[in-house]
Amino acid sequence: MNEKHTKPEKAVQIILILISVLFITVMLIFPLFSVIINALKKGFSFYLSALSTEYVLSALKVTLLATGITLLVNTFFGVIASFTLTKYHFRGKQILTTLIDIPFSISPVIAGLSYIMLFGSLGIAKPLLDRIGAFLGTDIQIVFALPGVVLATIFVTFPFVSREIIPVLNQQGSEEEEAAALMGAGFFTIFRKVTFPHMKWSMIYGMILCASRALGEFGAVSALSKTRGQTFTLPLEIDALYLSGTADSIVASFAVSSILVLISILILILRNLFEYRAKKG
Amino acid sequence: MYVQLEDINKTFGDYKVSDHISIEIEKGKLVALLGPSGSGKTTILRMIAGLETPDSGKIFINEKLVNDISPAKRGIGFLFQNYALFRYMTVYQNIAFGLKVKKIPKKQIRERISELISLTGLDGLEKRYPSELSGGQKQRVAFARALAPEPDLLLLDEPFAAIDAKVRSELRSWLREMIHRIGITSIFVTHDQDEAVEVADQIIITNKGRIEQTGTPKEIYKAPQTPFVSMFIGNPTIIKDYWKLQGFEKGNYEGAIIRPEFVEAFKSDNARFHKFIDCSDEGIITDILFRGNNLELKLDVGGVILTAHRSLERRPVSIGEKMRVIIYRIYAYDNEKTYLLENEELLKRDVDNTHLEAYLYSKEGYMIV
Ligand SMILES: Nc1ncnc2c1ncn2[C@@H]1O[C@H](COP(=O)(O)OP(=O)(O)O)[C@@H](O)[C@H]1O
Numbered sequence: 288m289n290e291k292h293t294k295p296e297k298a299v300q301i302i303l304i305l306i307s308v309l310f311i312t313v314m315l316i317f318p319l320f321s322v323i324i325n326a327l328k329k330g331f332s333f334y335l336s337a338l339s340t341e342y343v344l345s346a347l348k349v350t351l352l353a354t355g356i357t358l359l360v361n362t363f364f365g366v367i368a369s370f371t372l373t374k375y376h377f378r379g380k381q382i383l384t385t386l387i388d389i390p391f392s393i394s395p396v397i398a399g400l401s402y403i404m405l406f407g408s409l410g411i412a413k414p415l416l417d418r419i420g421a422f423l424g425t426d427i428q429i430v431f432a433l434p435g436v437v438l439a440t441i442f443v444t445f446p447f448v449s450r451e452i453i454p455v456l457n458q459q460g461s462e463e464e465e466a467a468a469l470m471g472a473g474f475f476t477i478f479r480k481v482t483f484p485h486m487k488w489s490m491i492y493g494m495i496l497c498a499s500r501a502l503g504e505f506g507a508v509s510a511l512s513k514t515r516g517q518t519f520t521l522p523l524e525i526d527a528l529y530l531s532g533t534a535d536s537i538v539a540s541f542a543v544s545s546i547l548v549l550i551s552i553l554i555l556i557l558r559n560l561f562e563y564r565a566k567k568g
Numbered sequence: 569m570y571v572q573l574e575d576i577n578k579t580f581g582d583y584k585v586s587d588h589i590s591i592e593i594e595k596g597k598l599v600a601l602l603g604p605s606g607s608g609k610t611t612i613l614r615m616i617a618g619l620e621t622p623d624s625g626k627i628f629i630n631e632k633l634v635n636d637i638s639p640a641k642r643g644i645g646f647l648f649q650n651y652a653l654f655r656y657m658t659v660y661q662n663i664a665f666g667l668k669v670k671k672i673p674k675k676q677i678r679e680r681i682s683e684l685i686s687l688t689g690l691d692g693l694e695k696r697y698p699s700e701l702s703g704g705q706k707q708r709v710a711f712a713r714a715l716a717p718e719p720d721l722l723l724l725d726e727p728f729a730a731i732d733a734k735v736r737s738e739l740r741s742w743l744r745e746m747i748h749r750i751g752i753t754s755i756f757v758t759h760d761q762d763e764a765v766e767v768a769d770q771i772i773i774t775n776k777g778r779i780e781q782t783g784t785p786k787e788i789y790k791a792p793q794t795p796f797v798s799m800f801i802g803n804p805t806i807i808k809d810y811w812k813l814q815g816f817e818k819g820n821y822e823g824a825i826i827r828p829e830f831v832e833a834f835k836s837d838n839a840r841f842h843k844f845i846d847c848s849d850e851g852i853i854t855d856i857l858f859r860g861n862n863l864e865l866k867l868d869v870g871g872v873i874l875t876a877h878r879s880l881e882r883r884p885v886s887i888g889e890k891m892r893v894i895i896y897r898i899y900a901y902d903n904e905k906t907y908l909l910e911n912e913e914l915l916k917r918d919v920d921n922t923h924l925e926a927y928l929y930s931k932e933g934y935m936i937v
Pocket residue numbers: 580581583585603604605606607608609610611612
């Protein structure tokens with residue numbers, strides 16, 4: 288009985304493993320390898336010069352800036368949202384929890400377009416923006432400018448941090464906080480000493496996911512960024528290089544891509560490290 | 569009265585968890601809130617602590633209305649059901665937390681903690697994290713942590729529920745002794761009647777958000793006031809046609825409750841009982857359970873299964889054996905109250921109190937509480 292059962296199962300197991308390995312190799316590893324190989328096709332000095340053009344350096348700067356701000360904003364709001372949604376009871380809590388996940392279910396391009404509808408020259412919020420700008424004596428540009436790129440990146444990566452923290456806090460319950468409050472601890476002491484240690488690792492894990500997505504975001508940013516060398520991020524620059532179609536520019540686009548691939552590998556390693564910590568608690 | 573609840577009401581959604589609750593607790597007493605799961609015990613405790621707000625009613629602690637006083641200022645130590653120890657702090661840091669928050673000087677904190685550590689027998693565990701402790705050790709840490717800021721009132725939610733049955737009874741007497749030694753007024757929640765009876769000075773029985781009865785363990789045991797209490801306490805068998813038993817007549821009752829200690833089962837040739845044999849019913853043994861220091865017999869008496877205890881010193885019995893069964897007394901109940909009924913036949917026959925000499929049963933306690 289036992290033998291009959293395990294033999295076919297073993298075969299199924301091997302077949303399934305083979306399929307997975309084959310799929311991952313063909314779909315993920317090969318393409319990534321080809322990026323690196325193509326990037327170095329014209330030699331190392333070409334590779335370096337392709338990376339140090341004005342456009343690429345600007346794109347790198349914009350990408351890092353957008354990712355950095357996104358990380359700060361989304362971590363801050365992600366932590367606040369997770370705390371509020373798990374430690375307090377209030378009406379509409381369920382709706383809020385669902386709303387947080389909107390970026391996951393909406394195409395990034397639509398997110399970008401929605402900002403154009405809001406802040407663009409025909410946008411609903413444009414008059415208000417102009418008035419604030421007049422008051423401050425400047426011209427506030429969001430769409431097709433850096434703020435737009437940052438906003439779009441924030442939008443698409445908003446749920447990452449809170450999604451990692453919420454389950455952890457939910458599982459923890461709120462009795463530790465109640466115990467601390469009964470002993471006279473104030474909000475910030477309770478947060479710092481009791482709640483934060485619970486969420487620390489999952490927060491870091493969420494931040495890593497958030498950063499890797501922010502670095503690679505294309506759709507939402509593409510809708511809001513039109514000026515190469517000013518508001519272009521790395522993915523947009525890669526796209527632009529590739530589309531210009533000369534032999535050199537195509538190799539250059541692979542060279543720029545290789546930066547993102549390397550960052551991804553780094554993030555993958557960090558991710559594994561912190562995922563383990565987050566699970567362990 | 570040290571703790572006083574006056575007509576407390578509380579609903580969650582449309583579920584009434586507290587229904588006109590009034591409680592009075594004397595200073596220094598160890599009181600059990602006993603009731604089935606979901607009867608609103610934890611909610612009462614949380615309202616006293618200020619973790620939950622009643623919809624209406626007043627709560628007094630030490631004669632002071634505390635409804636609008638924050639939990640931290642009520643002078644309460646609270647033991648949560650799962651201890652809620654701070655997971656990322658050591659035993660020492662856990663106990664020190666409440667003292668640090670109060671900005672007590674470091675030296676005093678150290679002294680207070682070493683005092684508590686030795687009181688609770690946690691020596692050597694100061695540097696451990698909660699995940700490295702056994703259930704009993706966690707309970708002790710929670711106890712020390714709750715006591716550290718010297719509260720005047722200790723609230724414990726199911727303090728033994730998460731502990732191995734083996735060490736539970738040991739911890740029960742430990743906790744009881746500890747609380748009495750410190751002399752702190754304490755309320756603990758439990759759904760286990762043995763625990764309440766063993767540990768508490770006073771028991772408050774809750775059911776469906778109401779208080780059913782309040783009294784000493786003995787009072788609750790010997791004089792249950794409501795049908796619920798008589799069915800909840802002891803090890804009762806509920807029967808509808810109690811009048812079919814020898815010595816009991818039909819009255820205006822819904823049914824009756826029989827506890828094992830009300831049932832005497834003897835062999836028909838037993839000389840000691842032969843005078844009373846016509847007050848007895850026939851019972852067939854359907855099961856025999858060994859209970860360590862005695863036997864528990866299940867007897868089929870006219871279709872009703874009754875439980876009786878039997879000393880191991882008496883003659884052996886076997887399943888299927890026909891026994892004679894005398895019921896000394898029953899608790900009859902109607903919708904609201906419980907009534908103690910004595911076996912009429914036995915009473916009639918007992919003009920000269922011979923049954924007392926015959927060790928038949930002791931009336932002490934059942935009439936006078
Ligand atoms: N915060 C809450 N929200 C909604 N229902 C609750 C809440 N707390 C308790 N209840 C409900 O109230 C009832 C009584 O709860 P509780 O006081 O915990 O009873 P017990 O401690 O006697 O088991 C339970 O049915 C429980 O589901």
